[in-house]
Amino acid sequence: MAKIISTSCIVCQNRSDIFNSLGPEELEAVNCQRISVHYNAGEVIFKQGTPCYYFVCITSGLVKLYLENENSHNIIIGLARPVDYIFMPGAYVNYRHQFTAVACEDTTACLIESDIWHDLIKTNPNFANDFIRKMSLQSIELIDKISSITQKQVFGRMADVLIYLSKNIYFQDSFTLTLSRQDLADFSGMTKESAIRAMKKFKEDQIISLKGNNIEILNPFLLETISKNG
Amino acid sequence: MAKIISTSCIVCQNRSDIFNSLGPEELEAVNCQRISVHYNAGEVIFKQGTPCYYFVCITSGLVKLYLENENSHNIIIGLARPVDYIFMPGAYVNYRHQFTAVACEDTTACLIESDIWHDLIKTNPNFANDFIRKMSLQSIELIDKISSITQKQVFGRMADVLIYLSKNIYFQDSFTLTLSRQDLADFSGMTKESAIRAMKKFKEDQIISLKGNNIEILNPFLLETISKNG
DNA sequence: AATATTTATTGATCCATATCAATAGAAACA
DNA sequence: TGTTTCTATTGATATGGATCAATAAATATT
Numbered sequence: 001m002a003k004i005i006s007t008s009c010i011v012c013q014n015r016s017d018i019f020n021s022l023g024p025e026e027l028e029a030v031n032c033q034r035i036s037v038h039y040n041a042g043e044v045i046f047k048q049g050t051p052c053y054y055f056v057c058i059t060s061g062l063v064k065l066y067l068e069n070e071n072s073h074n075i076i077i078g079l080a081r082p083v084d085y086i087f088m089p090g091a092y093v094n095y096r097h098q099f100t101a102v103a104c105e106d107t108t109a110c111l112i113e114s115d116i117w118h119d120l121i122k123t124n125p126n127f128a129n130d131f132i133r134k135m136s137l138q139s140i141e142l143i144d145k146i147s148s149i150t151q152k153q154v155f156g157r158m159a160d161v162l163i164y165l166s167k168n169i170y171f172q173d174s175f176t177l178t179l180s181r182q183d184l185a186d187f188s189g190m191t192k193e194s195a196i197r198a199m200k201k202f203k204e205d206q207i208i209s210l211k212g213n214n215i216e217i218l219n220p221f222l223l224e225t226i227s228k229n230g
Numbered sequence: 231m232a233k234i235i236s237t238s239c240i241v242c243q244n245r246s247d248i249f250n251s252l253g254p255e256e257l258e259a260v261n262c263q264r265i266s267v268h269y270n271a272g273e274v275i276f277k278q279g280t281p282c283y284y285f286v287c288i289t290s291g292l293v294k295l296y297l298e299n300e301n302s303h304n305i306i307i308g309l310a311r312p313v314d315y316i317f318m319p320g321a322y323v324n325y326r327h328q329f330t331a332v333a334c335e336d337t338t339a340c341l342i343e344s345d346i347w348h349d350l351i352k353t354n355p356n357f358a359n360d361f362i363r364k365m366s367l368q369s370i371e372l373i374d375k376i377s378s379i380t381q382k383q384v385f386g387r388m389a390d391v392l393i394y395l396s397k398n399i400y401f402q403d404s405f406t407l408t409l410s411r412q413d414l415a416d417f418s419g420m421t422k423e424s425a426i427r428a429m430k431k432f433k434e435d436q437i438i439s440l441k442g443n444n445i446e447i448l449n450p451f452l453l454e455t456i457s458k459n460g
Numbered sequence: 461a462a463t464a465t466t467t468a469t470t471g472a473t474c475c476a477t478a479t480c481a482a483t484a485g486a487a488a489c490a
Numbered sequence: 491t492g493t494t495t496c497t498a499t500t501g502a503t504a505t506g507g508a509t510c511a512a513t514a515a516a517t518a519t520t
Binding site: 067069071072073075077087089090091092093098099121122123125128129131132133135136137138139140142143145146147149150151152189229230 | 297299301302303305307317319320321322323328329351352353355358359361362363365366367368369370372373375376377379380381382419459460
């Protein structure tokens, strides 16, 4: 890891939207102390339980955020993509990471000290407002995840995951997965075997086409129906 | 419902902690337009999917927050008590309630217009900071709920619920439940029958004493172990 | 107090999904 | 190019917890 790249935040094309409310001096202050890092696929960005000193802004790649458990399987509670940063509820509570972040693809990120972040929130109401909006969105995603996992069976849950991937990660009905089957399982709260069987059923029913990691949603309407009916 | 009571926010003993960072004028502004309401046990405070115009600050009683689902059972994602307010992630996103709030006991609450709330966040950085901290805590609770429900079996989940009730709601090892068995089930993501059987097992194993709605945690250490081991 | 209604409890059965096991395919490596 | 290693797939079996059904207890109603 740790191949440092650099441009300025002010001209950065992959800058997180959260920084749009900052003025040039504020952006420069962020730029001055930011650390740009490259992670290879599979590398840990941070571990659940460790102290959190930095906000992680993803500039390229894909990151999975998951809850670890000694006895049981992991559960992916979210994915982070450019142009976004990883939400960090511990930054305002116990200064610990609530989950582990791992790069699914080769990923570049900028680390921003949480002190600066806190200062910006105190001094720039628009930044604070945007930050609250992002936290709210994250809360809603968590609520949606609870709803999906507790109120739906395997097909409904897998439908939710495929819809989420196409709408929020790949922005297309057709995409090449960089998540493993195990990841899909962890994301939909089931075992790898169940995930594979659910996908196989969708393929048989012509709802998706599936060749290795190439997925195309052929019948989004039916997938939506399966999601709704659980 | 709607038995209006009144005192001033400035002298209120049941004022939510979130208002501690407000000055007298700000408190007075809140006081001027607040609406105090009484809800009987069982009454709906707001429904999932409806617009959210008010923050609800609980001054007495107990409120359950749950996700509704036509096909499936409800799932309680949290409880709200005095001195607290109900978090409302929709207030910054789609202006809709993400869940339903129902009074479990006779409950009084003050409704505060979200406009005023938004103004305070923009103008008072300490208020914004406290608000972000509260949202962060809520996110962590949601993450804990996901962890509990997906990574533990019935006994672990029920242990989590009992620990939560004693530590965060009743503040004692011994308490009289105002939640029904169905509520306990909805809170731990299982059926009423499974909830009753789990409690029965804990009673047989002398981990709790259970007479109707009177619960005492006799062996908190063992309960904690069950929670950890799932 | 007697009756109706809701909530709680217990037992029997069933089913969705996990677990286990075996194989196949893909990627890494020597 | 064969060997190892990891990931994916498929089938067989096991099981945790849901569902169904039948009281019992508590609460509300007349």
